[in-house]
Amino acid sequence: MSDVKKVVLAYSGGLDTSIILKWLKDEYACEVVTFTADVGQGEEVEPARAKAEAAGIKEIYIDDLREEFARDFVFPMFRANTIYEGEYLLGTSIARPLISKRLIEIVNETGADAISHGATGKGNDQVRFELGAYALKPDIKVIAPWREWDLNSREKLMAYAEEHGIAIEKKQGKKSPYSMDANLLHISYEGGILEDPWAEPEESMWLWTVSPEKAPDEPTYLEFDYVKGDIVAINGEKMSPATIMEYLNKVGGENGIGRTDIVENRYVGMKARGCYETPAGTIMLKAHRAIESITLDREAAHLKDELMPKYASLIYNGYWWSPEREMLQSLIDNSQEVVNGQVRVKLYKGNVIVVGRDSKTNSLYDDNIATFEDDEGAYNQKDAEGFIKLNALRLRTAAQKRINNS
Numbered sequence: 001m002s003d004v005k006k007v008v009l010a011y012s013g014g015l016d017t018s019i020i021l022k023w024l025k026d027e028y029a030c031e032v033v034t035f036t037a038d039v040g041q042g043e044e045v046e047p048a049r050a051k052a053e054a055a056g057i058k059e060i061y062i063d064d065l066r067e068e069f070a071r072d073f074v075f076p077m078f079r080a081n082t083i084y085e086g087e088y089l090l091g092t093s094i095a096r097p098l099i100s101k102r103l104i105e106i107v108n109e110t111g112a113d114a115i116s117h118g119a120t121g122k123g124n125d126q127v128r129f130e131l132g133a134y135a136l137k138p139d140i141k142v143i144a145p146w147r148e149w150d151l152n153s154r155e156k157l158m159a160y161a162e163e164h165g166i167a168i169e170k171k172q173g174k175k176s177p178y179s180m181d182a183n184l185l186h187i188s189y190e191g192g193i194l195e196d197p198w199a200e201p202e203e204s205m206w207l208w209t210v211s212p213e214k215a216p217d218e219p220t221y222l223e224f225d226y227v228k229g230d231i232v233a234i235n236g237e238k239m240s241p242a243t244i245m246e247y248l249n250k251v252g253g254e255n256g257i258g259r260t261d262i263v264e265n266r267y268v269g270m271k272a273r274g275c276y277e278t279p280a281g282t283i284m285l286k287a288h289r290a291i292e293s294i295t296l297d298r299e300a301a302h303l304k305d306e307l308m309p310k311y312a313s314l315i316y317n318g319y320w321w322s323p324e325r326e327m328l329q330s331l332i333d334n335s336q337e338v339v340n341g342q343v344r345v346k347l348y349k350g351n352v353i354v355v356g357r358d359s360k361t362n363s364l365y366d367d368n369i370a371t372f373e374d375d376e377g378a379y380n381q382k383d384a385e386g387f388i389k390l391n392a393l394r395l396r397t398a399a400q401k402r403i404n405n406s
Contacts, residue, residue, distance in 0.1 A: 004141055006031040006112040008103055010129070013048035016118040019157055020145050021055055022164050024116060028143070033059040033110050035103060039095050040066045040184030040242065054167070061106055066184060069098050070241035074185055077315060078284050079229040079339075080304065080332045081292075084312040087262045088274075089281040091186025096125060097320035100132025107140065114141035121147045124267050128318035135321035178205060184245045186258075186278040197263055197273045208249065208277040212256035212350030219348040220255055221355075222283070226291045226343065229336030231284065245280040252279025255347040267317045286352040287343045295338050295362040304335060338362040 007024055011017045011034035024032050034057050036048040045062055052060045073094050084090055103115045115133055119125035126144055133140050151157050160166070177192035187208055193199045203211060225233040231244050239247065252258055258279035266272050292301060307328060314325045341359025345352055368378040 004028050004030050004113045004143070006033060006110060007114040007116050007141075007143060008033045008035055008106045008110065008112045010099060010103060010115070010117045011036050011048060011052065012118075013051040015154075015157055015161070018051065018055070018166050019151070019160055020116060020118055021052070021057070022166055023145055023149065023151075023160075024143065027148075030113075031059075032057055033061065033106060033112055035061040035063070035106050037099050037102060038062070038064045038066060039069045039098065040246070041182040042187075043182070051167075059110055061102075063102060065098060065102065066242040067240060069095065070184055070245050073098050073320075074245065074281075075230050075241050076329060076333070078281070078288055079336050080308050080311050080328075081285060081289055082308060082312045082315065083285065084316045085262070085264055087260050088264055088276065088316075089186065089260075089278045089285065090312065090315050091183060091276060091278055091281065092125070092181050092188055093128065093316045093318075094185065094320075095183045096128035096318065097132045100129050100321075101136060103129075104133055104136040104140065107137065114143050116143040116145065119144065119146065122268065122270070124316070124318070127267055128320075131318040132321050184242060184249070185281050186276050189275040190272065194273050194275060201261060201275050205275065206259065206277060209253040209259055209279060210256050212259075215256035215349045216254070219346045219353075220251060221344065221346055222251070223342060223344045223356075224287050224291075226288075226339055226341055229288065229292075229333075229339040231287070248280035248283050250279075252283050252347065253277070256350040257347055257352060258282040259350070283345065283347070283352050286354060287345055288339075290343045290345075290354040290357045291339055291341050291359070294357050294365045295341060295359050296335065297364065300335055304332065307331070 007028065007030050009017065009021060009024065009032055011021065013036065021032055021034065024030060034048070034052045036045050038045045049060055049062055077090065077094055082090060084093075106112070107115060115129075117126070117129045119129060121144070126147075130142050130144075133142060146152075151160055178189040178194065179191040181188045189201070189205055194201065223235050224231045225236075230241070232238060234244060234247060258277050258281065260276045260278065261273075262276070263271050263273045292304075296304070311325065311328050311332070314320070314322060314328070319325050340362050341357065343354065344356035346355050347353075366378070368375055
């Protein structure tokens with residue numbers, strides 16, 4: 001790609017991307033544009049500007065994407081009750097299509113030829129970033145340094161930084177041994193002792209949640225208002241999507257909500273162990289299923305459940321911008337037209353317990369039919385006999401055939 005004149009780099013200002021910035025200039029003799037996204041990782045992003053300026057970068061983008069992330073990516077995903085392999089709430093996966101989208105927008109704004117990222121050749125993120133970029137700009141060039149250079153260890157990276165005078169921030173105190181990624185939806189931990197799937201994580205690893213054992217002895221109650229499948233208010237107070245997630249992360253973390261420890265199947269073929277804290281997502285998933293339980297038709301709900309694993313895999317594997325994901329999203333969003341009402345949950349020592357659900361306009365729950373008391377003719381129990389016999393017809397036919405042939 002010797003014809004690359006300008007490249008947009010997904011830039012955090014950390015060790016890897018600081019080295020990539022210098023490496024791109026030297027290896028490709030190109031101009032570099034830096035892009036730093038605030039997706040709610042909880043760290044100050046402005047220092048990246050000073051680092052980029054010190055490196056001689058003229059075009060620097062630092063964007064607050066928290067509301068867009070929550071509104072256009074996380075909330076649509078949770079309308080599907082999305083969970084990958086039964087446990088993972090896709091916190092890292094769902095941020096990547098937004099970052100890819102903004103990278104391509106900056107390419108178009110600046111006239112750049114290529115994008116670059118710091119994802120390694122072993123992980124899922126390289127796939128997610130690049131599939132998203134190609135879907136949005138098919139002729140874009142992609143530079144993935146980890147697939148090109150030989151700086152494949154921290155020691156080599158540090159030596160490169162020292163050789164080229166790249167300032168690396170020395171943090172005080174003990175450095176975390178884990179590779180971490182954070183945004184509004186979650187924080188993830190990989191590496192270190194977690195590479196042994198038998199080893200229990202150290203309690204000091206967890207940053208967002210108290211242990212369930214140390215959570216308050218009194219439960220916390222929350223009431224959610226839903227409109228078309230999305231939370232719009234908590235305890236009667238209207239909030240934006242990002243604000244809702246920030247609040248739920250705080251209160252959920254205080255109650256020990258959202259820890260998971262899983263071994264997942266990466267798209268590139270290997271199994272990897274990761275630990276996650278997803279307080280807001282854990283609460284949102286439980287509450288959303290509760291409001292759907294009284295507003296969605298049985299077969300519509302069951303169809304959604306059948307389609308969800310496919311939808312989850314599409315997001316995990318990087319196909320957010322694919323026609324099949326968009327098709328599924330249309331179906332999911334259509335189902336949510338009737339998902340309106342209220343849900344009340346109790347948070348207690350790591351548990352999210354649904355204690356109430358109601359919908360004045362769309363509830364399909366009829367206590368006149370469901371009651372164990374006198375239903376005053378709302379349901380004729382004698383009808384069940386014919387229903388059972390018709391459904392048993394094929395079973396009885398097959399059984400009789402076996403008896404006749406024995």
